[in-house]
Amino acid sequence: MRINSLAEYLAQVDTLNHHAHRYYVLDDPEISDAEYDQAYQALLQYETEFPESIVPNSPTQRVADQPLSHFESVAHALPMLSLGNVFSEDELMAFDARVQKGLSVHEQINYAAEPKLDGLAVSIRYEKGLLVQAATRGDGQKGENITANVKTMATVPLKLTAKQVPDVLEVRGEVVMLRKGFHEYNAWAEKNGEKVFANPRNAAAGSLRQLDPRKTAQRPLSFFAYSVGEVSTSFQLKKHSDVMSQLREFGFQINHLNQVVQGVSGCMAFYQKVGHLRAALDFDIDGVVYKVDDLSQQETLGFVTKAPRWATAHKFPAEEATTVIEAIDVQVGRTGSITPVARLKAVTVGGVSITNATLHNEDEIRRKDVRVGDTVFVRRAGDVIPEVVKVVLSKRPEDSETFEMPSQCPVCDSQLFKAEGEAVLRCLNGLNCDAQRKESIKHFSSRKGMDIDGLGDKLVEQLVDAGLIKTPADLYHLKEAQVSGLERMAQKSAQNLLNGIEQSKQNTLPRFIYSLGIREVGEATALTLANAFKGMEALIKADEAALVALPDVGEVVAARILHYFKQENNLQVIQALLDAGITWPEIEAPVESELTLSGKTVVLTGKLSQMTRSEAKNALQALGAKVTGSVSAKTDLLVAGENAGSKLAKAQDLGVEVVDEQWLVDQSKLLR
Numbered sequence: 001m002r003i004n005s006l007a008e009y010l011a012q013v014d015t016l017n018h019h020a021h022r023y024y025v026l027d028d029p030e031i032s033d034a035e036y037d038q039a040y041q042a043l044l045q046y047e048t049e050f051p052e053s054i055v056p057n058s059p060t061q062r063v064a065d066q067p068l069s070h071f072e073s074v075a076h077a078l079p080m081l082s083l084g085n086v087f088s089e090d091e092l093m094a095f096d097a098r099v100q101k102g103l104s105v106h107e108q109i110n111y112a113a114e115p116k117l118d119g120l121a122v123s124i125r126y127e128k129g130l131l132v133q134a135a136t137r138g139d140g141q142k143g144e145n146i147t148a149n150v151k152t153m154a155t156v157p158l159k160l161t162a163k164q165v166p167d168v169l170e171v172r173g174e175v176v177m178l179r180k181g182f183h184e185y186n187a188w189a190e191k192n193g194e195k196v197f198a199n200p201r202n203a204a205a206g207s208l209r210q211l212d213p214r215k216t217a218q219r220p221l222s223f224f225a226y227s228v229g230e231v232s233t234s235f236q237l238k239k240h241s242d243v244m245s246q247l248r249e250f251g252f253q254i255n256h257l258n259q260v261v262q263g264v265s266g267c268m269a270f271y272q273k274v275g276h277l278r279a280a281l282d283f284d285i286d287g288v289v290y291k292v293d294d295l296s297q298q299e300t301l302g303f304v305t306k307a308p309r310w311a312t313a314h315k316f317p318a319e320e321a322t323t324v325i326e327a328i329d330v331q332v333g334r335t336g337s338i339t340p341v342a343r344l345k346a347v348t349v350g351g352v353s354i355t356n357a358t359l360h361n362e363d364e365i366r367r368k369d370v371r372v373g374d375t376v377f378v379r380r381a382g383d384v385i386p387e388v389v390k391v392v393l394s395k396r397p398e399d400s401e402t403f404e405m406p407s408q409c410p411v412c413d414s415q416l417f418k419a420e421g422e423a424v425l426r427c428l429n430g431l432n433c434d435a436q437r438k439e440s441i442k443h444f445s446s447r448k449g450m451d452i453d454g455l456g457d458k459l460v461e462q463l464v465d466a467g468l469i470k471t472p473a474d475l476y477h478l479k480e481a482q483v484s485g486l487e488r489m490a491q492k493s494a495q496n497l498l499n500g501i502e503q504s505k506q507n508t509l510p511r512f513i514y515s516l517g518i519r520e521v522g523e524a525t526a527l528t529l530a531n532a533f534k535g536m537e538a539l540i541k542a543d544e545a546a547l548v549a550l551p552d553v554g555e556v557v558a559a560r561i562l563h564y565f566k567q568e569n570n571l572q573v574i575q576a577l578l579d580a581g582i583t584w585p586e587i588e589a590p591v592e593s594e595l596t597l598s599g600k601t602v603v604l605t606g607k608l609s610q611m612t613r614s615e616a617k618n619a620l621q622a623l624g625a626k627v628t629g630s631v632s633a634k635t636d637l638l639v640a641g642e643n644a645g646s647k648l649a650k651a652q653d654l655g656v657e658v659v660d661e662q663w664l665v666d667q668s669k670l671l672r
Helices: 006-024 033-049 089-103 179-191 200-208 240-250 263-280 295-301 362-368 434-445 457-465 472-477 480-484 491-503 509-515 523-533 536-541 544-548 555-566 568-579 613-622 646-654 661-669
Strands: 073-075 084-086 110-117 120-127 130-136 142-144 168-177 221-231 259-262 285-292 311-315 320-332 338-349 352-358 375-381 385-391 416-418 425-427 601-605 626-628 637-640 657-660
Touching: 006 033, 084 089, 089 263, 089 285, 089 295, 089 311, 110 221, 110 240, 110 263, 110 311, 120 200, 120 221, 130 142, 168 179, 168 200, 168 240, 179 200, 200 221, 221 240, 240 295, 259 263, 263 285, 263 646, 285 295, 320 434, 338 375, 338 425, 352 375, 362 385, 434 457, 434 472, 434 509, 472 568, 480 491, 509 523, 509 536, 523 536, 523 613, 536 568, 544 555, 555 568, 601 613, 601 646, 613 626, 613 661, 637 646, 637 661, 646 657, 657 661
Parallel strands: 084 311, 352 385, 601 626, 601 637, 637 657
Antiparallel strands: 073 142, 110 259, 110 285, 120 130, 120 168, 168 221, 285 311, 320 338, 320 375, 338 352, 375 385, 416 425
16 A cells, blocks of 8 residues: 555545544444554655655654653633532532522523543644644643643544534543553553552543653543533534534544433432442543533523532542551462452441452552551542552651561461562462462352352351361262251251252353363353363363464463463362262354354343343353443444443444343243
C-alpha cells in the first residue's frame, strides 16, 4: 500500500480517524488490527517523504516527540465551576424546590441525569473543528495546558466528525482510567518496577500530568464528555440532552447510562438504579449528577459564586474512611501465596463495617510503609475487597516499627520463596502445609469444583485438624463413625455428608480439572482443556506446543499446567481420586445442527434462578457460543436474568437480541 498524492493522503487521514473512532469509542471495528497498522505505516511513510503536508488531525500527531519542561497556565474562557452536593432525598427535594422557585413554576422539572465519574475534569477546545487546546480544571479560572497529553487519547477526536461544526466549541468532560485498564496497568507497572497506583482516579490524574506525552500514551485513559463551555453562536440547541447527542455525533464518548428524568421521583429512581449497578461498572463513580435539561431554564437560574443553581451532585455514601491498624497478620492461600492482612479497628465504609483489609504483598507494604498502630485511609476497592490506601504519617506513633514479612511459613515453618519477576512470597510445601491443604480441599469440593453437598469450610478445617484427611482423595475413604465424632456432627449429618461425597463421584471432566486447583486454570480454561484432550491421560501427557495452541491458554498458563503435572505427589492424588471411583461421561463432539449459537458472541447478566452462573456459561458454550463479559456492537445475544442492569440497557441501545433464562433452559434441554 502506497499513498501517491496529497488527495490520497488526506483521504487516508480521514479513513484512519474513522476506524480509530469505531474501535475506541464505539467498540465496533470495521477492519482488523493488521489492516489498520498497514494503512498507518503507509501514512507515516508519506509524511516522512512530504513533512510539509502533515495535517494536525493526522493520527501520527497524537504523540509528541519531546517531553515538556513544565505545564503552562491556561485561562478558561468560561469558568469551570464545581457542583453543589446533596446527600439525601430531603436535600434533593430542597434543591428541586429552589429550582422551581427560581423558575416561578409549580411543576415537575426535567433533569438530565448522569453518573458522576470519579476522574479528572478536562476542557478541550476546538476551532474550525480541529483540536487546538486542552486544559485541566485547575482552580476553575485557570488550569494547566495538557494539550499534548490529551491528544494521545484515542477517545478524543483530533477533528470533529461532522460536516458542519461550530467555529468554536469547548467540550468538557472527565478523564478516567477504566477498572480493567487500571488493573492491567498496575500489573505491568509492578512487574517493571514502575509506580503502582492506589486507585483509578489517582492513575488517571497521574497519567494526565506526565510531562512526557509518550508516557501518557502508554496509559489506558478514556474521555467521557459531559457538557460544553464556550461555543460560537452557530451552536444553537435547546436542551442539555440534545447537546450530548450532538457531541456523540461529533465523535465523543458519552456515558451510556445518561437519561432524562422527571422530578424528584425520577432523580431518586436514577440514583438507586445507578447505585445498584455501581459495582458492575467498569469505571469508578462517587454519585450522580442532575442538570436542568432545558438550557433556557439554566440561563434563567444562573450561578452562585462557585456553582450553577441548575445542577447538583447526589453523592453516594463515602467509600473511604480512616481507622487504625491494630495488627498485621499473614495468610497462606491455596497455592502457597503469602498475603499480609491488616486487622483494623472497625470502621464503616460505603455502608459496610470493615475490620480487615488486604495489604497485597511485601512490596506493597514497603511502598506504603504500613505499620501496626498507623492511622490509615481504607477503601473498598471495586466495592468488594477492602484495601489500605495510604498512611496518615502525622498520626504515626513515635514507637512504631517497620513491619517485616516472615521468612518462614506461619503454618508449617517451611522456608518461603519469591520467584523472579513476582512480588508474592510463597510456601512451596504444598499439601504438606495445613493451610494449603485446607484451601486446596475447599477448592476441590466447591460448587464450581466437585460440588460436594454438605462439606463447608468449617467442616474441612475440622477434618484436617483431626488428621482425617490430608488430600482430596481422602474424602472418599471417610467413615460415618469418624465424621459423627466431630464437633456439631451427629449420625444423620455425617451420613448426609458421606452421601454428598458419594454423589460427587459422578461428575464432569471440566469440573474435575478445575477442582485440582492448577494455578491460572479457571472454569473456562478447564472446559477448553477437557474439550481438547477428552481425558486426564492425554492432558497429563500434553506438551507445551499442544497447550499453547488452545484458546485461553498462553505461555504462562501452559507453564503452570506443565509444572503441576510434573509433581509426582499431584499425579498420585489424581490417581487416588480416579481409583476412588470418580468418573465422567465421555466427551463427544456435538452434532453441528445442535449448536444453535455456533459462532455467536453471547453475554450473560442478571440473577439466575434455575441454574448457577457457571452452569449457564457451560450451557452457552455447549451450544457453540463464545461467552464474553461486556456488551458491544459485536454482541449477538444477551441472556438476561432478574435485575439485569447496565448490560441490558446497553444491549437495548445497540439493538442486541435479548432472551431470558427460560430460553436458555429450553435450548439446553435440546442437547440432552
